Every structure is written in C-alpha cells, then in structure tokens.
Amino acid sequence: MSTRKASLTDQHTKNGTSKYVLERCASINEYYDIAFKVMLLGDSAVGKTCVLVRFKDGAFLGGNFIATVGIDFRNKVVDVDNLKVKLQIWDTAGQERFRSVTHAYYRDAQALLLLYDISNKPSFDNIRAWLTEIHEYAQKDVVIMLLGNKSDMAAERVVKTEEGEKLAKEYGVPFMETSAKTGVNVELAFLAIAKELKHRATQQPNEPKFQIHDYIESQKHKSGCCGL
Numbered sequence: 001m002s003t004r005k006a007s008l009t010d011q012h013t014k015n016g017t018s019k020y021v022l023e024r025c026a027s028i029n030e031y032y033d034i035a036f037k038v039m040l041l042g043d044s045a046v047g048k049t050c051v052l053v054r055f056k057d058g059a060f061l062g063g064n065f066i067a068t069v070g071i072d073f074r075n076k077v078v079d080v081d082n083l084k085v086k087l088q089i090w091d092t093a094g095q096e097r098f099r100s101v102t103h104a105y106y107r108d109a110q111a112l113l114l115l116y117d118i119s120n121k122p123s124f125d126n127i128r129a130w131l132t133e134i135h136e137y138a139q140k141d142v143v144i145m146l147l148g149n150k151s152d153m154a155a156e157r158v159v160k161t162e163e164g165e166k167l168a169k170e171y172g173v174p175f176m177e178t179s180a181k182t183g184v185n186v187e188l189a190f191l192a193i194a195k196e197l198k199h200r201a202t203q204q205p206n207e208p209k210f211q212i213h214d215y216i217e218s219q220k221h222k223s224g225c226c227g228l
C-alpha cells in the first residue's frame with residue numbers, strides 16, 4: 001500500500017478551520033478572507049486525486065494508479081468577487097475499507113464533489129448509494145455537485161452525458177463532465193462551488209441569490225465546451 005496520498009494528521013483535525021472565517025487570515029504564503037472545506041467523494045479510481053491535482057497544480061497524474069489511503073487534503077485560494085476564498089479540499093479514499101475513516105469528516109464539509117467515471121458503469125450506478133451516505137453523514141445544507149470524470153475517454157464511454165444530467169436533476173444537484181487529463185471543466189467545478197459558498201456566507205438580505213446551475217451553464221457555453 002502506498003503512502004502517496006497520506007492520511008490527515010491529528011493537528012488538522014484538532015485545528016480544523018471554523019465554518020466561516022471572515023477575518024483576513026494568513027498562513028505561509030497564503031492570504032485569504034474566508035475559508036471552506038470541500039470533500040471529494042466517489043468510488044475508487046474515478047479520478048478524485050487527479051481532479052484535485054489538476055485544480056491545485058495544473059498537472060495530470062498519469063501512470064500507475066495508486067489508491068488513496070485514508071484521507072488527505074490540499075488548500076487552494078481563489079478570487080471570488082474581490083474576496084480571497086480558501087478551499088481546503090479533502091481527498092478521500094474511494095475503497096470501501098476506508099469508509100468508516102472518511103465518514104467522520106463528512107459533517108465538517110460545506111461542499112461535496114461526488115465523482116463517477118464515464119467509462120465505468122458501476123461507479124455511476126453507485127452514485128445513489130453515495131448520495132444516501134451523504135444524506136446520512138453530511139450537514140443538511142451541504143452543497144453537492146455531481147461530476148462525470150474522464151470525459152476525454154470518448155471511445156470507452158459507457159455512461160451517456162444525458163444519464164448524468166438526468167440523475168443530477170433527480171437529486172437537484174448541479175452536474176458537469178470533467179477531465180483531469182485535459183483539464184476540461186475542473187476549474188469551473190471548484191469555482192462554482194467557491195462562488196456558491198461565498199454567496200451563502202456573505203449574502204445580504206436584499207441581494208439576489210446566486211444561481212449555481214445558471215452560472216455553470218453560462219460558463220460552459222462561454223468556453224464553447226460541453227464537457228466532452
């Protein structure tokens with residue numbers, strides 16, 4: 001078993017970021033106004049770590065697959081409407097045997113990115129079970145987004161885009177197809193989450209509500225891409 005994706009240290013569980021950090025905070029090389037916890041969930045090998053590495057470092061982790069052990073996280077600060085939003089993104093192990101470890105972290109997350117692999121039907125079929133688990137362990141108002149990853153693998157596709165869209169609609173969650181390999185829609189997914197969380201935390205009563213579905217659709221169309 002590799003430790004490429006090492007487990008979270010006690011220090012982080014003890015000093016976890018509070019739900020909404022509104023003062024300007026600084027850690028090593030990293031200024032931010034507000035911080036949120038985001039978790040990546042989904043079956044083993046759907047590409048959670050690769051999506052995170054693509055977003056954080058702009059690179060693709062190809063080569064031999066090494067499964068995550070336990071839970072790990074990385075931070076990234078993004079700009080949203082002149083605010084520095086820090087996303088602390090927790091990468092969980094998809095393998096069943098780590099499930100009890102990851103359950104413990106659900107309740108601290110403000111957003112969950114739930115991934116399946118468009119070239120792996122069981123990973124899509126398991127999404128309903130993941131959503132049941134989320135409803136059991138996560139906060140009631142957690143932001144959920146469904147991602148069909150590996151959209152670059154057109155020849156191996158076994159889950160149609162429309163199937164992903166239909167399932168997402170049924171659960172009322174936003175959806176897009178991503179590729180950690182090409183980078184398609186990866187930044188958009190995290191930015192949409194950051195915007196939604198920032199609006200929820202700072203919204204004034206007279207301000208219109210941020211519409212995450214509309215934002216995603218407008219941005220997908222802007223880049224002329226459909227996630228394929």
Ligand SMILES: Nc1nc2c(ncn2[C@@H]2O[C@H](COP(=O)(O)OP(=O)(O)OP(=O)(O)O)[C@@H](O)[C@H]2O)c(=O)[nH]1
Pocket residue numbers: 042043044045046047048049050051061062063064065066067068069092093094095149150151152153178179180181182
């Ligand atoms: N073609 C293609 N391959 C991908 C993509 N994302 C991930 N992979 C490959 O899929 C395999 C699994 O990726 P990981 O990111 O390690 O999967 P994971 O979901 O983190 O797996 P666990 O840690 O076991 O939960 C690796 O061999 C990756 O190179 C993608 O978008 N396109």
